[in-house]
Amino acid sequence: MNLIIDAIAWILDPAHYGGPNGIGARLFEHLWISVLSLLIAGAIAIPAGFFIGHTGRGKAAAVLVSGGVRALPTLGLISILGLSIGIGVQAPIIAFVVLAIPSLLAGAYAGFEAIDRRIVDSARSVGMTEWQIVGRVEVPLGLPLLIGGIRSATLQVIATATLAAYISGGGLGSFIFLGLRTNDYTQMLAGSILVIALAIAFEGSFSALQRLVVPAGVRAGQRTNVRSGSSRSVAAAE
Amino acid sequence: MNWVLNNLPLIGERTLDHLGIAVPAIILSFVLSVPIGWVANRYSASNGALLWLSGSLLALSGLLYAIPSLPLFLALPAVIGTGLRDPINVVIGLTLYGIALMVRATADALASVDPHVEQAATAMGFSGWSRFWKVELPLAGPVLLAGIRVVSVSTVSLTTVGAVLGIKSLGLLFTDGLQRNIPGEIYAGIVMTILIAIVLDALLVLCGRLLMPWRHAAAAPKAQAPAPTKLGVNA
Numbered sequence: 425m426n427l428i429i430d431a432i433a434w435i436l437d438p439a440h441y442g443g444p445n446g447i448g449a450r451l452f453e454h455l456w457i458s459v460l461s462l463l464i465a466g467a468i469a470i471p472a473g474f475f476i477g478h479t480g481r482g483k484a485a486a487v488l489v490s491g492g493v494r495a496l497p498t499l500g501l502i503s504i505l506g507l508s509i510g511i512g513v514q515a516p517i518i519a520f521v522v523l524a525i526p527s528l529l530a531g532a533y534a535g536f537e538a539i540d541r542r543i544v545d546s547a548r549s550v551g552m553t554e555w556q557i558v559g560r561v562e563v564p565l566g567l568p569l570l571i572g573g574i575r576s577a578t579l580q581v582i583a584t585a586t587l588a589a590y591i592s593g594g595g596l597g598s599f600i601f602l603g604l605r606t607n608d609y610t611q612m613l614a615g616s617i618l619v620i621a622l623a624i625a626f627e628g629s630f631s632a633l634q635r636l637v638v639p640a641g642v643r644a645g646q647r648t649n650v651r652s653g654s655s656r657s658v659a660a661a662e
Numbered sequence: 663m664n665w666v667l668n669n670l671p672l673i674g675e676r677t678l679d680h681l682g683i684a685v686p687a688i689i690l691s692f693v694l695s696v697p698i699g700w701v702a703n704r705y706s707a708s709n710g711a712l713l714w715l716s717g718s719l720l721a722l723s724g725l726l727y728a729i730p731s732l733p734l735f736l737a738l739p740a741v742i743g744t745g746l747r748d749p750i751n752v753v754i755g756l757t758l759y760g761i762a763l764m765v766r767a768t769a770d771a772l773a774s775v776d777p778h779v780e781q782a783a784t785a786m787g788f789s790g791w792s793r794f795w796k797v798e799l800p801l802a803g804p805v806l807l808a809g810i811r812v813v814s815v816s817t818v819s820l821t822t823v824g825a826v827l828g829i830k831s832l833g834l835l836f837t838d839g840l841q842r843n844i845p846g847e848i849y850a851g852i853v854m855t856i857l858i859a860i861v862l863d864a865l866l867v868l869c870g871r872l873l874m875p876w877r878h879a880a881a882a883p884k885a886q887a888p889a890p891t892k893l894g895v896n897a
Contacts, residue, residue: 503836
């Protein structure tokens with residue numbers, strides 16, 4: 425336990441906060457690398473997922489992408505990108521975009537797919553255009569599953585952004601890799617605790633957010649459908 | 663390509679190291695998750711302290727899965743007193759992730775068993791114990807299989823992360839290839855990792871067909887919507 429106490433003392437030491445190698449700067453790097461990767465991945469995957477969900481075309485390709493990319497080891501991807509475009513922040517960001525796409529794509533199209541076809545047909549029969557159907561019916565109803573996908577992608581990227589420091593890309597992982605090089609276990613452990621705390625903070629805020637965005641009608645409808653009642657339906661929504 | 667041809671024995675050795683970490687973690691997480699998932703499902707419809715127990719088991723497994731793998735591998739030695747570069751840390755860490763995914767899958771799998779069938783089994787005189795082994799577990803099989811397939815793929819991929827600490831697996835081909843500027847070595851590691859994931863997945867499907875001949879095993883993953891959450895790979 426002394427090791428953990430040492431690491432917590434390291435984190436609390438005010439000397440470790442300022443400057444370009446301080447906790448503040450590294451946390452900021454960690455967050456902007458993650459947010460940028462997620463924005464790029466979202467710009468690619470969410471419209472693609474909406475298109476697949478609305479038209480039903482290209483579903484096989486989406487399943488293949490979601491399944492196949494999951495087997496791809498991120499460390500390997502960062503290594504090979506690092507060799508071809510050099511060390512720094514670009515290679516990790518590309519790797520994190522690839523990492524985030526499957527969850528976002530699956531969240532976007534599964535949200536559309538889970539909607540009762542009769543609802544879409546009735547929207548069409550009251551004269552809504554295809555754009556209106558997507559914007560006013562499918563997107564709001566598919567939102568819980570899309571948020572689920574965004575949550576999952578965000579957690580993965582925040583967690584994996586630790587590996588950016590593996591090729592000098594910065595972020596909270598820097599403490600871990602610096603500790604590994606200098607055989608300083610206290611620093612490695614302190615860096616680990618910081619990343620774990622960040623990931624858990626995100627997990628907690630997302631589960632609160634996800635409960636808020638489920639439309640009240642959707643939640644009530646799910647409850648009546650599920651046999652064992654309250655607790656299971658929340659599980660299904662997540 | 664030259665590097666690959668000259669280093670086939672090394673690739674084989676790293677593949678075996680990789681299997682030595684991933685396979686025990688997959689098996690352990692399955693074996694340990696079934697009782698925990700059973701408890702989580704059994705008390706999900708009850709009230710008071712037992713419902714709290716069921717809910718907190720599921721919440722805890724969600725939280726566990728949020729912990730990034732490299733920090734977990736680094737923090738485990740401080741908690742359990744193993745050496746920093748001991749492969750056992752990676753096996754334990756990956757087992758914890760497997761449990762985090764499988765507890766929810768097991769609870770869902772057991773919840774998917776038709777309650778009328780359970781009542782019929784009780785009416786026919788099955789005791790609670792034999793009803794679980796002979797009725798509930800086999801009927802929950804397809805959903806359990808879908809869960810363990812996800813665990814298997816993510817475990818095989820995450821095993822490579824241990825290489826950052828110098829723990830032997832196919833991941834060492836990544837770190838070594840990057841340091842020595844050998845793209846072929848990194849590609850070999852990526853291809854072998856994906857290949858192991860595919861082979862283990864095929865073996866799981868085969869096991870499913872042998873153990874559940876009454877049901878085409880391939881139908882199981884299709885029955886489950888491609889849930890976007892909790893299936894990812896974190897590092």
